[in-house]
Amino acid sequence: MSELKIPKVTIPSLREKKAKGEKIVALTAYDYPTARLLDEAGVDLILVGDSLGMVVLGYEDTISVTMEDMLHHTKPVVRAAKRALVVGDMPYFSFHLSVEESVYNASRFLKEAGARAVKIEGASKRRLKLVEALVEAEIPVMGHVGLTPQSISHLGQFRVEGKVPSDAQKIREGAKNLEKAGAFSVILESIPMELARLITEDLTIPTIGIGAGSCCSGQILVFHDLVGFSNGYLPKFVKKYTDLHSIIIEAVKAYGDEVRLGSFPGDAHSYHLKEETLKKITGS
Numbered sequence: 395m396s397e398l399k400i401p402k403v404t405i406p407s408l409r410e411k412k413a414k415g416e417k418i419v420a421l422t423a424y425d426y427p428t429a430r431l432l433d434e435a436g437v438d439l440i441l442v443g444d445s446l447g448m449v450v451l452g453y454e455d456t457i458s459v460t461m462e463d464m465l466h467h468t469k470p471v472v473r474a475a476k477r478a479l480v481v482g483d484m485p486y487f488s489f490h491l492s493v494e495e496s497v498y499n500a501s502r503f504l505k506e507a508g509a510r511a512v513k514i515e516g517a518s519k520r521r522l523k524l525v526e527a528l529v530e531a532e533i534p535v536m537g538h539v540g541l542t543p544q545s546i547s548h549l550g551q552f553r554v555e556g557k558v559p560s561d562a563q564k565i566r567e568g569a570k571n572l573e574k575a576g577a578f579s580v581i582l583e584s585i586p587m588e589l590a591r592l593i594t595e596d597l598t599i600p601t602i603g604i605g606a607g608s609c610c611s612g613q614i615l616v617f618h619d620l621v622g623f624s625n626g627y628l629p630k631f632v633k634k635y636t637d638l639h640s641i642i643i644e645a646v647k648a649y650g651d652e653v654r655l656g657s658f659p660g661d662a663h664s665y666h667l668k669e670e671t672l673k674k675i676t677g678s
């Protein structure tokens with residue numbers, strides 16, 4: 395039987411969703427099995443975020459993540475996603491030197507890893523010029539304003555951004571300028587929901603919120619936070635939908651107990667020789 399063709403999520407279809415008032419569902423993934431699950435569960439957009447550094451590679455922040463790390467993890471996600479739009483997150487210092495080098499790095503996400511778009515943090519004048527250059531090179535770009543984790547060295551700590559009028563204005567202008575520069579969507583991270591609502595109303599492109607309240611065009615969370623993969627600190631905006639940490643610890647402990655007792659593997663999980671074959675081998 396031939397496989398049913400699944401209509402892929404496209405950049406125009408995301409815009410359409412915003413126009414129709416349909417919410418966009420986005421999550422991060424960094425590997426094949428997770429991306430397959432998210433795709434099967436109907437997630438529209440999968441971001442291979444540089445949160446990879448903290449969530450999967452065990453770094454303290456996202457600064458150490460390299461282009462090679464990102465490409466390595468984007469490839470299996472692309473192989474798994476039959477429907478969802480896969481966006482590769484440009485890691486720190488992959489888009490900070492020349493425009494040429496930045497466009498080249500972005501192109502690797504599309505050409506080598508098969509992603510359909512890239513995400514970059516920030517909305518400074520230089521960043522906006524880069525967005526224009528990327529769009530000119532046919533590379534769809536997702537912007538990211540509010541809390542931008544790659545600025546951790548400046549910020550000192552992760553916090554809510556845009557709480558005072560001047561910061562709120564700056565974030566609002568940044569989002570508008572990203573749309574003007576050609577971004578197809580903007581992530582709004584860790585900002586008050588009233589500000590996120592204003593930005594969502596300002597823009598025709600979809601806003602995707604994380605810690606930005608319910609008025610955005612869609613929502614994104616780090617997959618490992620949503621499923622409770624670790625029992626570490628989680629920001630207020632995360633909702634843990636299940637507690638995989640406890641579930642996995644219980645499963646591994648039960649396995650350990652059974653191995654130590656000798657009750658695993660039992661008969662149901664073992665293979666047998668036919669009696670006559672055994673006789674031939676043992677000669678009895």
Ligand code: KIV
Nearest residue numbers: 422443444445581604
């Ligand atoms: O790196 C990441 O996972 C992100 C999302 C949290 C938006 O940038």
